Amino acid sequence: MENLILCHPRASSGQDPSQAIIVKCEVPQTIPNDHVLLEVDRFGFSANNVTYQALGEATHFRYFEFHHIPEAEGVSSKTHGVTPVWGFGTIIKSTHPKVHPGERVYGYFAPARYLLLQVSPDVNKYAFFVPRPHLPPDRRPYNQITRCAQDPLYDPSPTAEDLTMLYRPLFWTSFWCEDWLNSSNYKGGSAQILISSASSKTAFCLAYLIRKRNSLQGSSTRRVIGLTSTKNLAFTKRLALYDDVFDYESSDTSLVRNLAQGHWIYVDVAGNDALNARVRDHFRVCGDSELVTCISLGLTNVSASTIEPSSASWGFGSEAPQGDDPKLEHFFMPEWLAIRKQQLSVSAITQMQKEAWTRLMSDCGTWGVSLRRVCGPDQVKAAYEEIVRCGLAPEDAFVWSLCGETEECGSTAKL
Structure with missing residues (x-):
């Protein structure tokens, strides 16, 4: 063979x-x-x-x-x-x-x-x-x-297997990040979340999970804002998973006008240093809004030809100096999962994941993704x-x- x-x-x-x-x-x-x-x-x-x-x-x-x-x-x-x-x-x-x-x-x-x-x-x-x-x-x-x-999550139908390959790896990164933010009441449980690369599956699954928790709890505890490119703006809005979406090009003025008062967490999925600097600048001119932390959850803007082999050496909870506070913290799912396995039983984790996955399989059909x-x-x-x-x-x-x-x-x- x-x-x-x-x-x-x-x-x-x-x-x-x-x-x-x-x-x-x-x-x-x-x-x-x-x-x-x-x-x-x-x-x-x-x-x-x-x-x-x-x-x-x-x-x-x-x-x-x-x-x-x-x-x-x-x-x-x-x-x-x-x-x-x-x-x-x-x-x-x-x-x-x-x-x-x-x-x-x-x-x-x-x-x-x-x-x-x-x-x-x-x-x-x-x-x-x-x-x-x-x-x-x-x-x-x-x-x-x-x-x-x-x-317990397996469905033998071809469509279910396709969805598993496309969503399961990304979804669990988003799932455990949302679990980390919620269960730890991280940074005082900031009620506003700003997410870059909002059209990516990692980003919009995180938005979906935040909104789903709000819905299940019967509240609007957290507000989620997405940032994306102009060409992906229409798709990201059609997802209906964000409270609002801005494109990178107009965000300098639009985002500042729409930043609500209070504490914000910025989740960086793009991995774009220039964009991250601009986001920090937005909050500097908004006296009533505070950026309490920046969390790195992905690198959708990198390619094999643009990254140096040694330019990404970090772990969960580490902080990479960016020249301005707050510093960028890097979330690495396996490390948080290891902590949760000390806090929860295997059966409890399995049940959490089964319930979340079942809901995702029911809801993701409305998102307009073609295979x-x-x-x-x-x-x-x-x-x-x-x-x-x-x-x-x-x-x-x-x-x-x-x-x-x-x-x-x-x-x-x-x-």
Whole structure:
């Protein structure tokens, strides 16, 4: 069997990191003990994956160290990296006594046809884990391979699997950030939240969760304002998840006029230093409004060609000096989740997540996101190159597969 894997040049190699390369290699016929070989049926691709690629060599994140890259002509682990993706697959071989062929699984995969993974001794009916001792312990959520048959959030329908790949990784970052702000009464529980890159899934899922908590509590405790680009303004307003939305270009005057009195928390999803400086300037001229903290939740404005490999080395609760107060704090979901696991039982966390996910699956159909399925190596490579040229529209979502080329996989559907 022939394997195919999508990879990209490392920025440190001096090559163009925006190139897409499909590497061919043989699938091992014999696999080591305590390993599984799975066929990756399909995987999601979004702005989140562009961020993974951009931070592939970043000291704190190290996304290129989750999966091995095959050695091939002109390609090696020193010159190229594999950008992780969230996807579904089926185990076709197993040498671990507790994991069986035929199982449907979901996890943090390589964009490949086939994937060989080691299985740690920590196996339960819900999941097994890939041992990655070279990475920090807080990466454990990324090492988990979910066994779909026992996953309380799993729905086997194709549409539900598509939604899972597109929303589940981003949604939990937003979910735990909102949980952190609410459960800790952070910074005195500021009632106004300003969010940049408001058209991104991470941002509008956070807005959705804040509004959902307001609704469930029968109050309007927190007001949420979005900032986005002019081209994404109409889509962001149609979401109806923000109390108001401003575009970056006019926000200098519009935002100042509309800043309510009181304390504000700014959640930076864009990762744009110039924009962050402008936001601070807005609050300096608003004497009745105070910006109490800036929280970094994403880097939607970075690309593999614009970030230095060492420019993003931070952790949860750390503060990066920006020259002006308040400083930028960086939220990293696995680290907060580790704290919550000390405060709550596993069953309580599971129930929280199940209730939130069920509501999301019911509500997200009104958001106007279209799904584009792409199958086959040439088609996937072309789709990636199109994203490099044209960018990603917020209403577009992608599900890719390197297995086969079917009519169904080339379709577009409304989610």
